[in-house]
Every structure is written in structure tokens, then in C-alpha cells.
Amino acid sequence: AQSVTQPDIHITVSEGASLELRCNYSYGATPYLFWYVQSPGQGLQLLLKYFSGDTLVQGIKGFEAEFKRSQSSFNLRKPSVHWSDAAEYFCAVGANNYGQNFVFGPGTRLSVLP
């Protein structure tokens, strides 16, 4: 069965500092991996996705993520955080099948200090 863990419930960083949000997954085949961001009271916006190929993927808003098969990880990074990045971040593993094709992690809440 698919599962996703995000070990950090809440992370606080200073504006301008670098950021890494962790995501580990369990999946029997090559996974489709996603990072979504959710601002307060809003829906989920796709930041980036990995299907195959280059293991370092670039997304919107200056985010990138690296797929490491050996570690079953798909960590999200940003070199310099902006105050507007404060939000909830969800990692997800997906499959092209019927039914519940997505499994979401529990989310990591990012706070940004001025």
C-alpha cells in the first residue's frame, strides 16, 4: 500500500534562509510524486511533480525537489525563503488507477520570521 510521511509537523525559518521540507514514501513501483502548497483558507496549488527522468525537478515560486530512490525520499527545497512562502505543504504519491489515486502526507506547516 502507498504511504507518505512528512516527519516535520511545523518548521520555522527566517526570511532569506534556506528551506528543506522532508517527504518519505512507500510505494511498490516507480512513484509519481507531488508537492502541493496550501495558503490559509485556500485550496491546494501544485508546486512541482516527478514522474521520471531527471531526479531534480524545478517548480514554481523558486522551489525544487530531488527524488532519491535509495532513500524513498522526495524532499522540497528553496534557497531563500520569502515571507509569502508561509503556508502548509503537502507531499503526495499518486498512481494512474481507479479510485483513490493519491495518498497525501500529513503536511508540514511553514512559518517565516521577518
Added chain:
Amino acid sequence: EADIYQTPRYLVIGTGKKITLECSQTMGHDKMYWYQQDPGMELHLIHYSYGVNSTEKGDLSSESTVSRIRTEHFPLTLESARPSHTSQYLCASREGGHVEQFFGPGTRLTVL
């Protein structure tokens, strides 16, 4: 650009009322989903649909019901709202053969 809409965005209603949360998408996606999310918590799938006249329950048991009469429309109904239904409800869709889900802005429901 994904086009998926939810109305209302916010709803405050009294116990016992019947409510319908609307979700529409203009992308022609055949698969649609409803998630329930408590503040600061993870998403739980409560309903999904493969296409017209096809609906299934998700992992989280819910007293709500859904219908899928048209491809673009996937409303969720609560026959008798209770305070325990207070939550955010997110609608999503995806194209058959693709994995990525597109999300609406959500409806925040408060039942007094």
C-alpha cells in the same frame, strides 16, 4: 491553468439544515474527488467519481452524499448538518490517464 470552482467559499449554517456544496470544472475531466480537511490537518478522501453516474465512498466515512449527473458537476449534499460536519471541503479533478489532481479553492463550512 486549471479551472475548478467551488461555491460557496464560506458557509455558516444552523444544525439540521440541508446544504449542498457545489463543485464544477471546465476541463472535461472524468474523475472527480471530494476531500474533507480539518484546520491544519491532513486531507481525507470522502467521495470520488469515475464519470457520469459513477460515485464511490472514500476512506473516511462521511454522512454526506454526492451525485454525478453531468461530467463537469459534482455536488456534495448534507441532508441534516451537524456541528461535527464543520470542516473545509475540497473538490479536485483529474483527466483519465493522467495522475495529477487539480484542486478547487475549497468551501469552509461551519455548523452552529
